[in-house]
Amino acid sequence: MIIVTGGAGFIGANFVLDWLRDCDEPIVNVDNLTYAGNAETLAPLAGDPRHIFSQVDICDRAAIDALFVTYRPHAILHFAAESHVDRSINGPAEFVQTNVVGTFTLLEAARAYWNGLAGDEKAAFRFLHVSTDEVFGSLNPTDPAFNEHTAYAPNSPYSASKAASDHFVRAYHHTYGLPTLTTNCSNNYGPYQFPEKLIPLTIINAIGGKKLPVYGDGKNVRDWLYVTDHCAAIRTVLQKGVPGETYNIGGWNEQANIDVVHTLCRTLDELRPSASGTAYAAQIEFVKDRPGHDRRYAIDATRIERELGWRPAETFETGIRKTVLWYLEHPEWVAGVTSGSYRHWMETHYAGTV
Ligand code: NAD
Ligand code: TYD
Numbered sequence: 001m002i003i004v005t006g007g008a009g010f011i012g013a014n015f016v017l018d019w020l021r022d023c024d025e026p027i028v029n030v031d032n033l034t035y036a037g038n039a040e041t042l043a044p045l046a047g048d049p050r051h052i053f054s055q056v057d058i059c060d061r062a063a064i065d066a067l068f069v070t071y072r073p074h075a076i077l078h079f080a081a082e083s084h085v086d087r088s089i090n091g092p093a094e095f096v097q098t099n100v101v102g103t104f105t106l107l108e109a110a111r112a113y114w115n116g117l118a119g120d121e122k123a124a125f126r127f128l129h130v131s132t133d134e135v136f137g138s139l140n141p142t143d144p145a146f147n148e149h150t151a152y153a154p155n156s157p158y159s160a161s162k163a164a165s166d167h168f169v170r171a172y173h174h175t176y177g178l179p180t181l182t183t184n185c186s187n188n189y190g191p192y193q194f195p196e197k198l199i200p201l202t203i204i205n206a207i208g209g210k211k212l213p214v215y216g217d218g219k220n221v222r223d224w225l226y227v228t229d230h231c232a233a234i235r236t237v238l239q240k241g242v243p244g245e246t247y248n249i250g251g252w253n254e255q256a257n258i259d260v261v262h263t264l265c266r267t268l269d270e271l272r273p274s275a276s277g278t279a280y281a282a283q284i285e286f287v288k289d290r291p292g293h294d295r296r297y298a299i300d301a302t303r304i305e306r307e308l309g310w311r312p313a314e315t316f317e318t319g320i321r322k323t324v325l326w327y328l329e330h331p332e333w334v335a336g337v338t339s340g341s342y343r344h345w346m347e348t349h350y351a352g353t354v
Pocket of ligand 1: 032078
């Protein structure tokens with residue numbers, strides 16, 4: 001039995017679905033269903049006894065303690081977070097609460113539980129903290145990619161809150177010996193991503209005939225990784241990672257935003273040409289830049305590849321094609337998210353059971 005936090009969000013839900021597709025070990029999915037949590041994504045697991053959904057805030061210490069006592073997990077995988085940089089600029093308080101106080105609360109609950117374990121159970125327990133490459137700040141064009149020794153230099157309220165949570169995780173290993181693992185991954189893309197992020201926003205706006213907003217000059221660079229490759233990397237770190245260590249995860253795939261948007265437009269031109277026959281790229285619009293916008297992120301994933309044997313399975317080409325096809329083939333999921341009806345999914349499908 002493992003506990004996953006944030007398992008109704010983009011990466012957490014992909015992780016839960018992949019895990020239960022491949023093995024029978026049950027998951028307690030702890031998610032308080034913020035705007036980014038979508039229970040509809042977990043619909044394929046309705047009635048599956050291996051998936052126990054618990055609508056709990058990670059800041060609720062008593063509720064988290066109760067989950068540890070009831071389910072006695074051998075690991076907790078912590079995905080839950082406020083995750084959108086633009087929202088963190090408009091309202092940073094939630095980011096401090098969930099990302100810092102929430103992570104601290106989980107660490108305290110995990111420490112109390114782990115202290116009560118003995119022998120093999122105690123040795124086997126892991127606290128895996130899912131973090132981001134944004135904690136390392138911004139690179140110049142010729143700088144080497146981030147590795148596990150790069151100094152932290154977060155620039156947005158989002159990355160500052162993630163950096164703070166990473167520091168707490170580090171301190172809990174160093175001070176209390178809690179067997180922690182931290183992963184710092186680059187930008188993910190793939191199925192079930194909330195359309196406030198660049199790739200799903202571009203796909204959905206394109207087919208909806210709307211503008212495709214590109215911030216600034218469009219030359220900010222991100223490393224992109226297909227979400228199931230990130231999930232596989234997390235499983236590898238859980239199995240083989242050394243407690244107290246951190247692992248950078250990336251796709252060796254740096255792309256300027258404008259190139260990402262053009263790739264999406266070309267893929268859509270081929271798979272779902274616009275009714276008028278006009279290329280989707282005509283909808284691109286350069287808009288006001290994000291304040292403090294980090295110029296470049298790049299990940300050196302040598303360590304996880306060499307020490308743990310993980311490599312991404314998808315290239316950007318295969319991953320983008322799969323992603324575009326997924327959004328085209330799941331108009332009901334997109335409609336639920338864009339209309340907001342996904343927020344009522346739990347009440348209508350699970351009335352009285354959660
Ligand atoms: P997301 O925003 O899609 O999902 C976050 C989930 O956490 C949602 O289901 C939400 O309901 C839940 N949540 C938020 N606050 C909570 C709280 N107080 N209690 C319980 N649940 C809560 O995020 P994501 O993109 O899936 O990211 C998951 C993790 O991976 C985050 O920690 C993020 O920092 C990290 N990460 C994301 C990316 C990326 O490109 N998306 C890249 C690297 C790392
Ligand atoms: P985003 O998906 O928000 O991820 P992050 O900010 O965590 O990297 O944005 C990815 C990049 O795309 C980032 O450089 C900001 C840019 N961007 C746009 O140009 N237009 C948009 O509408 C969005 C949402 C992002």
